[in-house]
Amino acid sequence: MKEYAYFPGCSLEKMASSYHQSAMETTKKLGIKLKELEDWNCCGATTYFYIDELLAYTLCARNLAIAEKTGLDVVAPCSACYKNMYFTAAHLKKDPDLAEHVNFALEEDGLHFNGNVNIKHLIEVFASDISTEEIQSKVSHPLKGIRVAPYYGCQIVRPQKEKENVEQPQFFENILSAIGATPVNYPLKMRCCGGSLIISSRTAALSMVRNLLQCAVDSQASVIATACPMCQVNLEVYQQQVNLEFGTNFSFPVMYFTQLIGLAFGINPKKLGIGKEFVSFAPSLLPVLQE
Amino acid sequence: MEKKEKIGVYVCHCGTNIAGVVNVAEVSKWAGENLKDLGVVISRDYKFMCSSLGQELIQKDIKEQGLTRVVVAACSPHLHEPTFRTACKGAGLNPYLCELVSIREQDSWVHTDKVAATEKAKAIIAGGVSRVVHNEPLTPLMVPIHPATLIVGGGIAGIQAALEIADAGTPVYLVEREPSIGGHMAQFDKTFPTLDCSACILTPKMVQVGNHPNITLMTYSVVEKVDGYVGNFVATIRKHARGIKEADCTGCGICWEKCPKKVMDNVFEAGMGNRKAVYVPFPQAVPKYPVIDRVNCTYYIKGTCKACEKFCPTNAIDFAQEDEVLNVQVGNIILATGYDIFDARRMTQYGYGRLANVYTSLEFERMSNAAGPTGGNIVMRDGKTIPKVVGIVHCVGSRDKNYNEYCSAICCMQSLKFAHLVHERTGAEVYNFYIDIRTPAKGYEEFYHRLLDEGTHFIRGKVAEISDAVRLPGEEGKLIMQVEDTLTGNQLRVPVDMAILSVGLEPRADSKALAKTFGISCSADGWFIERHPKLDPVATMTEGVYIAGCVQGPKDIPASVVQGAAAAARIMGKIQQKEISLEPIRATVNADTCSGCRICNNMCPFNAITFHEDTMVSEVNPALCQGCGTCVAACPAGAISGTGFSNIQILSQIDGLLLLTLDKKKEAALA
Numbered sequence: 032m033k034e035y036a037y038f039p040g041c042s043l044e045k046m047a048s049s050y051h052q053s054a055m056e057t058t059k060k061l062g063i064k065l066k067e068l069e070d071w072n073c074c075g076a077t078t079y080f081y082i083d084e085l086l087a088y089t090l091c092a093r094n095l096a097i098a099e100k101t102g103l104d105v106v107a108p109c110s111a112c113y114k115n116m117y118f119t120a121a122h123l124k125k126d127p128d129l130a131e132h133v134n135f136a137l138e139e140d141g142l143h144f145n146g147n148v149n150i151k152h153l154i155e156v157f158a159s160d161i162s163t164e165e166i167q168s169k170v171s172h173p174l175k176g177i178r179v180a181p182y183y184g185c186q187i188v189r190p191q192k193e194k195e196n197v198e199q200p201q202f203f204e205n206i207l208s209a210i211g212a213t214p215v216n217y218p219l220k221m222r223c224c225g226g227s228l229i230i231s232s233r234t235a236a237l238s239m240v241r242n243l244l245q246c247a248v249d250s251q252a253s254v255i256a257t258a259c260p261m262c263q264v265n266l267e268v269y270q271q272q273v274n275l276e277f278g279t280n281f282s283f284p285v286m287y288f289t290q291l292i293g294l295a296f297g298i299n300p301k302k303l304g305i306g307k308e309f310v311s312f313a314p315s316l317l318p319v320l321q322e
Numbered sequence: 323m324e325k326k327e328k329i330g331v332y333v334c335h336c337g338t339n340i341a342g343v344v345n346v347a348e349v350s351k352w353a354g355e356n357l358k359d360l361g362v363v364i365s366r367d368y369k370f371m372c373s374s375l376g377q378e379l380i381q382k383d384i385k386e387q388g389l390t391r392v393v394v395a396a397c398s399p400h401l402h403e404p405t406f407r408t409a410c411k412g413a414g415l416n417p418y419l420c421e422l423v424s425i426r427e428q429d430s431w432v433h434t435d436k437v438a439a440t441e442k443a444k445a446i447i448a449g450g451v452s453r454v455v456h457n458e459p460l461t462p463l464m465v466p467i468h469p470a471t472l473i474v475g476g477g478i479a480g481i482q483a484a485l486e487i488a489d490a491g492t493p494v495y496l497v498e499r500e501p502s503i504g505g506h507m508a509q510f511d512k513t514f515p516t517l518d519c520s521a522c523i524l525t526p527k528m529v530q531v532g533n534h535p536n537i538t539l540m541t542y543s544v545v546e547k548v549d550g551y552v553g554n555f556v557a558t559i560r561k562h563a564r565g566i567k568e569a570d571c572t573g574c575g576i577c578w579e580k581c582p583k584k585v586m587d588n589v590f591e592a593g594m595g596n597r598k599a600v601y602v603p604f605p606q607a608v609p610k611y612p613v614i615d616r617v618n619c620t621y622y623i624k625g626t627c628k629a630c631e632k633f634c635p636t637n638a639i640d641f642a643q644e645d646e647v648l649n650v651q652v653g654n655i656i657l658a659t660g661y662d663i664f665d666a667r668r669m670t671q672y673g674y675g676r677l678a679n680v681y682t683s684l685e686f687e688r689m690s691n692a693a694g695p696t697g698g699n700i701v702m703r704d705g706k707t708i709p710k711v712v713g714i715v716h717c718v719g720s721r722d723k724n725y726n727e728y729c730s731a732i733c734c735m736q737s738l739k740f741a742h743l744v745h746e747r748t749g750a751e752v753y754n755f756y757i758d759i760r761t762p763a764k765g766y767e768e769f770y771h772r773l774l775d776e777g778t779h780f781i782r783g784k785v786a787e788i789s790d791a792v793r794l795p796g797e798e799g800k801l802i803m804q805v806e807d808t809l810t811g812n813q814l815r816v817p818v819d820m821a822i823l824s825v826g827l828e829p830r831a832d833s834k835a836l837a838k839t840f841g842i843s844c845s846a847d848g849w850f851i852e853r854h855p856k857l858d859p860v861a862t863m864t865e866g867v868y869i870a871g872c873v874q875g876p877k878d879i880p881a882s883v884v885q886g887a888a889a890a891a892r893i894m895g896k897i898q899q900k901e902i903s904l905e906p907i908r909a910t911v912n913a914d915t916c917s918g919c920r921i922c923n924n925m926c927p928f929n930a931i932t933f934h935e936d937t938m939v940s941e942v943n944p945a946l947c948q949g950c951g952t953c954v955a956a957c958p959a960g961a962i963s964g965t966g967f968s969n970i971q972i973l974s975q976i977d978g979l980l981l982l983t984l985d986k987k988k989e990a991a992l993a
Contacts, residue, residue: 196670198669198670198671199670218790219789219791242791245793246791246793249791
């Protein structure tokens with residue numbers, strides 16, 4: 032049984048509890064154990080790094096130090112948590128002076144970060160640690176004929192880490208194909224959802240959300256799949272405001288990829304947090320839900 | 323005990339190049355006084371040692387003072403070593419008893435502290451003087467030159483070189499990998515800036531090559547191995563089996579007419595059109611004989627068909643034909659193997675291969691060619707819609723740190739040509755997206771102005787993305803080119819019907835292997851390195867191997883022709899001399915101390931070392947050896963020594979370099 036140290040992050044506690052539930056259910060089905068980090072704290076989210084970089088690194092490094100003790104790879108389901116943790120680890124490894132400062136602070140807590148931990152996004156676990164065949168073997172209710180827009184968002188692949196394809200990755204599409212769905216050509220799949228701009232510059236962010244929704248409609252998708260609670264909220268919850276602002280008429284379901292996988296695995300929709308959404312999945316997923 | 327040498331030291335001012343930093347008068351005086359023990363009998367400084375007057379100064383001293391050794395402190399030996407050695411020879415001194423030490427490239431040009439630079443010049447001269455004492459008189463090796471020349475690559479550069487040499491009356495073997503000569507130029511429609519038809523100016527030359535009595539044309543062939551050395555190379559050439567008996571074939575074309583198998587032509591048609599399994603790449607192919615593509619031919623796959631054989635009026639089809647391997651002896655070699663185009667799929671943001679109406683420049687060349695897959699009609703992938711707006715992206719894969727940093731030199735002019743052709747044939751609106759417009763040759767800038775007058779839009783900015791995600795009214799069904807116009811500072815979304823990527827030039831995918839076969843070197847980019855970037859652009863560091871055309875770096879047709887002709891001229895000069903003098907700087911193996919370990923055998927970059935199984939010792943072939951010294955350093959038994967670079971010469975030079983330091987220490991100790 033594969034085991035990972037699991038860093039849920041603040042969103043998955045409440046707002047994105049359906050992501051948490053579906054992540055747990057689907058990984059369990061695949062024989063993977065997500066073991067929640069003990070006494071974890073916020074990753075610093077999108078703002079802290081611009082306010083005090085050193086403290087933000089320290090905040091992140093605390094989680095990394097706790098994870099390092101477990102000897103397991105850390106998995107973060109949220110793209111922002113993942114990005115913050117990945118680059119904190121990378122910077123601390125590259126910059127011994129920064130590491131010294133951070134570790135000096137961590138000592139207060141009896142912790143030390145050596146740089147020996149791998150950080151993964153939850154979707155990476157499905158994309159590379161588990162084979163397509165393993166996923167396919169668990170599919171009991173293939174999502175036949177369901178056209179899904181694979182929405183990567185900006186933080187899973189960027190900034191570029193090594194030589195991976197940051198312009199046109201295909202791993203999300205491959206996962207969707209494995210569960211029988213039809214991934215559509217979604218040209219804006221790598222574009223930003225607006226992130227926390229929705230708070231500081233609402234009109235600009237709403238315009239970004241509108242573009243993403245319009246593109247999904249144009250791609251003839253029936254649902255957008257995401258791998259990040261921030262993207263999910265921006266795309267789903269702000270649809271009303273987009274409609275008010277731009278005179279559009281969007282009512283487009285936005286699901287976590289784990290919810291789609293869960294449905295294909297035949298897991299009870301309730302266990303996947305389905306039913307808590309603002310825009311119902313039911314019309315687009317009717318054929319699967321009925322089974 | 324050796325006799326006392328009489329050494330003359332000559333310090334050059336090189337105008338202010340050296341004298342501006344190094345106090346040459348002081349250096350010269352110092353050498354005359356302080357290096358007496360080493361044998362210096364005269365020391366002078368002069369404004370330009372390389373001038374006739376400077377050389378005469380040395381010659382006069384050799385004759386009058388009876389100098390037995392000369393040290394010139396001036397520029398790098400790369401520049402003037404031959405000058406001063408020839409001067410010494412003129413005065414009756416063996417040229418190898420003259421040593422040139424560099425106090426310019428290695429001193430005055432790289433230092434600003436005048437006092438320290440002057441001290442360094444003294445040290446360098448002391449090193450040269452200490453070394454020259456141990457120099458031995460050497461005689462250059464003379465080897466005969468075989469009059470034949472091997473040219474690899476039948477593009478325009480290779481064709482030009484072949485014709486020049488063959489016209490001069492000496493034999494040429496022209497080897498081409500594809501079934502026909504012509505290269506990339508044969509694929510083009512028009513050539514910039516004059517817009518003359520590419521085929522019209524190329525095919526007469528191809529025909530000349532095909533008919534020339536002095537040219538042995540070997541197409542569908544590759545050079546597998548090269549042995550030997552300048553004047554005496556032996557090249558092993560594999561002629562792939564065409565499946566056609568050339569003696570019987572008339573090139574009538576019935577075989578490819580009757581062949582039922584259509585194959586996507588990814589080479590000549592750049593994937594834009596089909597050919598048959600038995601084919602000539604294009605109607606004016608030279609030679610006219612077709613080739614059976616065994617990978618795709620139904621007979622080779624299923625064992626039946628033979629339609630071509632059935633219909634061939636002269637029974638020229640030979641399915642059982644085998645590759646032919648032959649050895650040819652040549653004196654010189656020209657590599658003119660050209661370039662590959664940058665794979666536009668690597669820049670995924672431009673959508674090539676994903677978005678149907680994104681084209682590469684080579685695809686567009688084929689499309690605009692009257693003999694091409696669309697008959698010269700500029701249409702979208704559906705084969706009929708004429709584009710109303712076309713965007714051309716410059717510098718795709720070039721001038722980009724993520725791909726190739728260099729400028730591919732031809733793309734600006736090529737893009738301007740495309741813009742003109744699109745405008746002329748479709749009346750479409752054309753956008754050129756450029757970083758900088760580079761039109762630095764005769765008639766090029768005028769062509770650019772012509773395009774400006776034609777109303778082509780020029781937007782200065784690197785295209786960020788080509789996308790099919792439409793947003794604004796009027797964008798439906800279009801490709802959106804997202805770009806920052808850096809002249810106005812505005813972000814633009816330009817909707818177009820067709821995008822053309824002006825892809826850069828890259829070294830051939832197998833260029834490194836080719837360089838190894840011929841014993842020459844590639845730059846980090848993979849282009850072959852010339853002997854001197856300005857003054858010897860077609861020779862390589864390997865004697866007898868020349869380069870021409872894009873194999874040396876991106877260039878256009880005129881520049882490739884110039885290089886082909888230049889390489890030919892260099893070789894004809896060598897052939898005229900009948901024999902060639904080789905630098906006697908060579909490695910030799912002492913057979914008594916050689917342990918036969920063979921470590922040196924594989925290290926030699928020039929394949930100059932052979933191992934004698936009978937005597938169990940290695941031997942250096944002096945004509946092949948380039949005197950690089952690799953084996954000398956590698957020999958664990960110390961059995962190899964390099965002429966002109968013996969241990970005693972090197973160690974004495976080091977002693978000399980340290981002389982000043984030692985003197986200072988002595989002084990300090992005494993004080």
